[in-house]
Amino acid sequence: MTRIDFYIIPQDQPEQILIFACKLAEKAFKLDHKITIKVDTEAQATDLDRLLWEFRPESFIPHVKENDTEDAPVRIVWDKLGNDYEVLINLSSEVPSEFTRFQRVTQIASQHETQRAKSREHYKFYKERGYPLHNHDLRNR
8 A cells, every 4th residue: 555654844835845845855865766657747847957056066967858758767747657667746626536556655735725735735735545644743843
């Protein structure tokens, strides 16, 4: 069964959510996982693409966007999830219908009011379906 992790972060700015997603992707990449990061729009994918290059100067995370033909350990998507990836970092406003293809799904809950409400909806969705939920509250760190 797919494991669901919720990371509750103290920030409320959209770019801080993307930076935290970069950190999660970096951690999973170092553990040799293949990662899909799901966003809502191509513009968000472009922002995330830029941040994966810039968020930590000493780090390099090989990645591609959905419409790129080459393969990489991290794929940023806004439409189709694709196959053969183990970890889904879901930054989109909806729970992707294909989330069960992943061993692990990560959701980021920020303090931004609208995004926090969406996170609560996602949490309820997974809980009602009996998925194992793991909360990581980072607000007091």
